[in-house]
Amino acid sequence: MKNFRIACLPGDGIGLEVMSAAQDVLQTAAEIHGGVVFDFTNFPWGSDYYVENGLMMPEDGIRQLKEFDTVFLGAVGNPKLVPDHISLWGMLIKIRRELELSLNVRPARVLRGIDSPLHSPNDFNFIVVRENSEGEYSEAGGVIHNGPDEIAVQNGIFTRKATERAIRYAFKLAKKRGSKVTSATKSNGIVHSMPFWDRIFNEVAAEYPDVETRSVHIDALSAFLVTKPETFDVIVASNLFGDILTDLGGAIMGSIGIAPSANLNPEGKYPSMFEPVHGSAPDIAGQGKANPLGQVWTASMMLDHLGLPELGAAILEACEEVTGEGIKTPDIGGTSSTEEVTAAICSALRK
C-alpha cells in the first residue's frame, strides 16, 4: 500500500466546497485502485485565519508544508475581510516563492459535453507554461508624494535563471508533444525586460532546431486565443501574461471554473502545489453552485505528478463522462449542484 501525504489548503470562498468535492473524488479513486491511500491534512489558512491571527498562514506554515508529498490548494481571497494584495502575497505567492514553485503549468482544452463560447470551439488543446517566481509580480517599487503629485513605481524583476528555466521547460514539453512553442512578449512597449525575454527565447530555440517557434505580442496573442486557439500548442509567458492568458484559456474552455494548474518545483526539492486557475468567487460561495471540475482536474494533474498517471487519467475520463451526460453546474449551462456533479464523477469512477 502506498501512502501519499497531501496538505490541503481549501482557503476561502468556494475553495472550501471544491476542495471537499475533489477529496471525495480522490478517495473514490483510491478505493477503486486499491493500492494507494490519500492521507489528507486540512489547514484552515486564509482570510478567516487572517482576521483571527493577523496572518494568512502561521509563521512556520512553509516548514509544515515541506513535510508533505504534495500541496493541494483551493482558492484564496475575501476582499471583504482582507485586501487582495495582502491575501495573495500572504499565502498563494508566499507558498509559490518559498517552496520554489518556479513553473506554473496550465492546460486548456474543451471537455466533452461543454460548449466553448467560441464559434469553432472544440479543436484546441494548448498548455501555458507560466514563469511563476518573479516578473511583474514583484515587491520592488513604492509610492511617494501625496495628492496630485502622488507617484507609484512598480518594477518587474526578470532574471536570466528564471526566464531560461521557464522557456527551457516549454521547449522540453513541446518536444515531448511533437509541437511548437509560442512566446508571449511585448518587446515593442516594454523596452528592457521583454527584449531580454525574447533574446533568451531565441537562445534556447537555437538548441531545439526541430521545434517550430514564434513570438507574439501579448495583445495580439490574446486576440488569437479567441479567434484561432487551435493554432497554439505550448505557450510560454511571464508571470502576469501567463496569469491573464490562462483566465482567458478558462473562458474559452467554457468557464474559468474548469481550468486546472500545477505549480511545480522542478528539482523536486520541495513539494509541488496544485490549484485550480479560478479564485474564491465570494459572490457564489456557500450556494452549491461552484464548479468542482477545475479542482478535480487539478487533482488529476497532481496524481500524474505523484506517479499515478492511470488514476489521473481515470479521474479526467470520469469528469468527461459526466459532462458528456449533461451533468453540469450553472456556469456551463447546467442545473446540477456542486454535490451532484461530484457524486456523478464518483459513480462514473466506480463503473
Ligand code: GGG
Ligand atoms: N486557485 C487559486 C486562487 O485563488 N487564484 C486566484 C488568484 O488571484 N490567482 C492569482 C495568480 O494565480 O497569480
